[in-house]
Amino acid sequence: MAGAQYTQAPPAAYTRDLTKVYGTSGSAVHALDGVSVEFARGAFTAIMGPSGSGKSTLMHCLAGLDTATSGTVHLGRTDITRLKDKELTRLRRDRIGFIFQSFNLLPMLTAEQNILLPAQIAKRTMDRERFDRIVDVVGLRDRLDHLPSKLSGGQQQRVAVARALLGAPEVVYADEPTGNLDSRSGAEVLAFLRDSAANMGQTIVMVTHDPVAAAYADRVVFLRDGRLVDEVHAPTAEIVLDRLVKLES
16 A cells, blocks of 8 residues: 555645745844645646745745745655755756746847747757647747737737746646736737647646636646635636635635
């Protein structure tokens, strides 16, 4: 039984009793207060909560961008809280994808060059079939030779999404990925994230404040005052908004 339990694949990412404290003694702020949460492989999960609830801190700790005060953070079987800086840098480069609100594209590179850049830096062999599939799904085939300045906001974010997905990372972390987009462009990006989880088995964890965006996810987890307080499966915008209102009241 113990052997069977060991061979069972762990969640794509998870935390155990995670705390994050900023400051010391009287000025200490408990951004995370004993959070234990799991993110299933191939699922699209949204993290929500009132302002100051700890949702961005949780994502940063999950992605190895911030260090835990106590508790553990795991990527698959790897406890990333035990890694040294160089090991953490390698893990973020090879096993994690990132999508940010601000796109983070290099302005002097074309869309294709921006998509390929992380693979080139890591000296990874590019999977041309995967590249073609992702480019076609995000609808960038006729924009690959364009610089970011010649692309709309939605197209720029789709470049960022394609870049994050190309290396088949274990988890893609998306921080308010539609925050700078109009509703139509945002819907296109969210639909692609949802489809990449459903059709490509990609694990996605997204921080958002938008109930409409959260409704694209398979599951929404809610934080308040640094603690996990609720979760919803198969969410709708109405259900998510109702839970948020209750959390803030």
